[in-house]
Amino acid sequence: MKTKNILSVLAVSALVFTGCVDLDTIPEGNIVTSDQKDEILESDPSKAEASVNAIYTQFSLFATVITETERHNDIGYPALMLFMDTNGADFLSDDNGYNWMGNSLTFDDRIFTSYESRINWGVLYNQIYAANTVISFLGEDSENPDYQNYVAQAHAARAFDYWVLAQLYQFNYTNHKSDPCVPIITEKNALTVTDEGCPRATVEQVYAQMMEDINKAISVLEDSPLKRRDKRYISVDVAYGIRARINLSMGNWAAAAEDADKAISLSSSSPYTIEQMKRPAFNSADDNSWMWGIKIAETDEVVTTGICNFPSHMGSFNYGYCWYSGGRQINKMLFESIPATDVRKGWWLDENTQSPNLNEDDMEVINTYYGPYTQVKYAPYKGELWTSTNASDIPLMRIEEMYLIKAEGQAMSGNVAGAKTTLESFIQEYRDPEFTCKATSPQDMQEEIYHQRRIELWGEGMSWFDIMRLNKGVDRRGAGYPNASSIFNIQPGDPILLWRLPEKEIQANKALSNNDNNKATPIPSPVPDFGE
Structure with a gap:
């Protein structure tokens, strides 16, 4: 699409598509007809596969968002993983001259002119653009089963991107359905966005879009004869895992548990064993625990x-x-709370x-x-x-998360006994043989599972989603932060927790003004640490 958007960040996307971007245009810029697309695919079928590969290429590109200078944290989606974990209270680092996540330690990344702000927005919307390209070019009505699979993967990837965006730019679904979230750009409106702009959709509308996308993906991938080559691609178990995450964020507890259980049953993955966890790991998507990863x-x-x-x-x-x-x-x-019998210590x-x-x-x-x-x-x-x-390689989804989602979904939908069995069975077999769950209520079970998620998924870019969906604050007192300037006690719902739409997007998008952005909030003031 010559009018690729979202508006300010996608100008460099074409650089990585080489041969598969602008598949819906001809050199003069006119729109390709359905018959012309069929001719292109018939003469060069590799373009179809190249288009879906471009989605996954976007996950790990260097220096494609910030083009006027070289930023050593402009590294694709892993940058977001580092930003989000650093924003929390479990992922400490020294704010020194070699730490490229320093702005996320102090929440200076929330300034809407920050490089981090642009990287978040650019990475996710570039991936959305890549997904839109696949859907637009191959179409929803193709009779080719391979192309159907590629389109389904594009829908699933787009659902994942909007799920991440929704939790960066607005508070949780349960209490903020009608609040502004992010613009929704799909293959249906991408050609009009440059001239008309695109306003922020509500949280409810964004979740409706991601649910529509992931449902389409699952309906195709369940019956697709095409097997993925490796774990960079989205398969049906991963799609169920993405929907389990979405349902968890929406508070659809029974559905989240059902989807997680389905992901487990369909996946060939199994958790890392206790013996495997007695050595450093987490560096290869070939590990059996991984369902989806950045290759x-x-x-x-x-x-x-x-x-x-x-x-x-x-x-x-x-x-x-x-x-x-x-x-x-x-x-x-958090470290001290891990029993000595738990291999994760x-x-x-x-x-x-x-x-x-x-x-x-x-x-x-x-x-x-x-x-x-x-x-x-x-x-x-x-x-x-x-x-x-x-x-x-970098993990995007491991099978262990599905057990934790299943347990939380069971607990919060009223099946506390089932949740306790799920959690104890998982932890005892794969992490700590002496673990017992003492929780007796849904809320206590949820807190225990949150504690387990903080340990199990540490450093995998997942902690921020839990902070936002569970309406947590960021209390760094007693955590051991080396810099007094990084010690905060941010309360739940504080506007500093929300990212602001980048200034460049506000300037480029005709449907947005400064009044449409999240509130400009001073960076938090440090507080005394415990014992001071």
Whole structure:
């Protein structure tokens, strides 16, 4: 589409589609007819597959949103994972000159001119644009089963993107259905957006769009004969997992549990075992636990940069910014709440910088750069210590999350006994054989499951969604933050928790004005830590 939008951020999208972008136009810019599209596909069927590949390419591109300068955190969706986790209270780091997430530590990222603001918006709407291109080009009525599969994947990817957007730009669905969320751009209105603009839709409207998309995806993928090549692609179990997340965010508890259970039953994945968790891991989509992930190749630009990638910022054993930023630590109180019998306690260094998961060679790296509570959850690429080839895959969905969603959905729909069985069975078999759940009410069960999610999904870009859907605050007191300037006690519902639409979007979108944006809010004031 020559009029690709959302408006200010998609100008560079065409650079990554090479041969598959603007599939609905001919060189003169006129719209291709259905017959012409069929001719294109008949003469070059690879264009159809290339179009869906472009969706997943968007997840890990370097320097495609901020084009006027090089930002080493402009690394695709993993940047959002880091921003969101850093905004919370469980993902600590030192606010020093090597930490590219410093603005997210202090909430300076909420300024609507910030690079982080533009990266959030640009990454997600570029992915939406890629999905729109697939749907528009291949069409909803194709009789080719492969093309039907590609369109279904595009619908699922678009649902995922709007699910993320909804939780960045507005509070939870339950209490804010009629509040403004984000503009909805689909293949149906993309051609009119440049001239007319597109206003913010309500939270309810955005969730309706994502639910429509994911329902379409599931209806096709359930019967599709096409098997995915690898885990970068969305399969039917992943689609059910996405819908389980959406239903969880909407408070559709029974539906969330049902979808999570369906994802488990359809998936070939199984949780990491206790033995597998006694060593650093989480670096390969080939791991059986992973349902969906970002596949990274050694030749990808995010890798060849050396330092502009997720492992560089996140890792502990590989070369990158992590060596100089001091790495990422867990909330000290959260760490102390993990029983010694839980294998996950070894995912972080203890107060003496020790972990039972590490050998002598591992400790040589750790002792060189890191202090207590630093993560050793993520292994380096191919397990090679000191490596500067940061080509690790990045998790987007693991089967363990589905067990936690199922348990929460059961509890909150009134089946506390079933939820307790689901949770205890999962934790006892795969994490802590001595675990017992003491919760007796739906709300207590939900809190216990939230606690388990904070541990299990730590560092995987999931914590912010729980903060928003459960109406939590961000209390960093007692967590062990190294900078007094990062210690906040932000109350639930504080407007600083919402991102603002980027200034460039407000300027470019004719249907938006400054009055349509989320409230401009001063960054939070630091508070005394416990014991001060």
